[in-house]
Amino acid sequence: MSESRADDMITRSATSGEILLSCQNVTKEFSVAGSTITAVDDVSLEFPEASVLAVVGESGSGKSTLARMLLRLMPVTSGTITFRDQDVTHLKGRDLREYWTEVQAVFQDPFASFNQFFTVGSLLRRSLALAKISKDEADSLIEECLGYVDLRPKEVLHKFPHQMSGGQRQRVMVARALMMRPKVLLADEATSMLDATLRVNVLNVLHDLRNELGLTVLFITHDIGQACYLADRVAVMEHGRVVERGTTEEVIFSPQGDYTRRLLSDVPDLRGSLKP
């Protein structure tokens, strides 16, 4: 494991741009049947503006819990979350809703994120109405953002969530998050249900939004190939802790930790075979 890389993190990231979002010593504990499980253990990360940080690790490593805390959907057990130099760890009410207009998320299970009784059109328009955006402006925003993810309004707006494929639902989720013109996007396995060609398209959209609008992205994935394509920096999580971090080149092409090396060795190789 590379402790020195972990120590270097703040220095390196600070040179990349203004720190928009950060968490300091964040811990999350759950009580299960009388015992305590530490899902996230003393994690500190910084997100410079217009950068992409990928958090990789296997299932259960604490990636999604970290994202939920950063989004303020889940309280921290200890630690601090800072956005634009303001402590947002305990925001409530209107302040929290304002925070959510700037920090949006796309989660790995889009089916769980939609109300099954509303059409996609209702869901998207309702999001914009809550943000007090006029109907005309809402319609053009919806068309623009669905276009980012290769969907046409005519094809999806009248459908209920169960009438779409997993990939379509995931793309609608991405479009919905982008409609709010967020400064930070927390993408938790946001492309896991997409096939390879669509996945590249969505990753390219994130590239473009980062370049053109200065979008900051936390990209949570177990697919190191996607991190390799998109991220500026990579943090590797194991059992709730960040065990290695650095630039994408450092972590992926010269990993220091055993866990990172194992993750990389398990990535299926297009030209390899496990057949005996």
Next chain:
Amino acid sequence: MSTERPQHAPSSTGVLARAQNIRCVYGGGEEDFTAVDGVSIALGEGEVLGLAGESGCGKTTLGNALAMIAAPPLYVLSGTLEIDDGTIDLSTLSHDDVKRHRPYRGRTVSMLPQGAMNSISPTLRISSLIKDVMRAHDPRITKDEALDLARERLKMLEMPVRVLDSYAHQLSGGMKQRMITVISTLQNPRLLIADEPTSALDVSSQRMLVEMLLEMVEQRIMSGVVFVTHDLPVLSQVSDRLAIMHAGRIVESGPTRQLVEDAQHPYTRKLLGSVLDPSQETRARGIARRSAPVTPEEVGER
């Protein structure tokens, strides 16, 4: 355009199954939508056939037709499956067809549906689930016999037998998916249709599942697998041959290595070109894409 190679048919020991001219439509609306358009595939004994293609290309629908679990609004208009010296009419146009297919399900062809691991009842131990599943297929089997069979199978695959006493929430995603795979093959089906079994798993769990599936084929728990996924690197590791689907048709098929190294169809090349592996080449593409302006073609693609 169709790029059927001469190696389209299995070349190994013998043909296990041959599906001919499968046509599926989704009906019930204003007009029918053809999801599978006259597809024929063949599978050799002990072979894994990888079925790849983008979302909505018809691969899951084809899997459902082969597993004989098509239900309205999906209708199988035509298609036959030759397996074990018999020919099964796959068409499902009425309720009688559903009854006709019942004896084949789970034994001749078993289905491992997409997201099955999330469908395990949270209130049942795995052992109870196994008893229910086995007795649904064969009411004569006793609960003890069902559990003995499960224990024996877990030992054969070097999996912990204590999993039988667990509830779903006590298992990791990878373990749930392996257990579901074990349960769906307890009746030793001749053919397993595995629909996106690895998509929700991290790379380490994916590898364990793939190795287990290959072991199961090796041990002849099942005689062949149709492995459906959009993940080409996983398919290239597990399958002997690949079939690439696009818009309801198989546009190219052949031995895995040959197809990966020398794809002929433009769609196959596009799919292969979209794979992101953790390599210097992917990194260079990402950096180039990041600094490049968006082209009109890409805007059109979106």
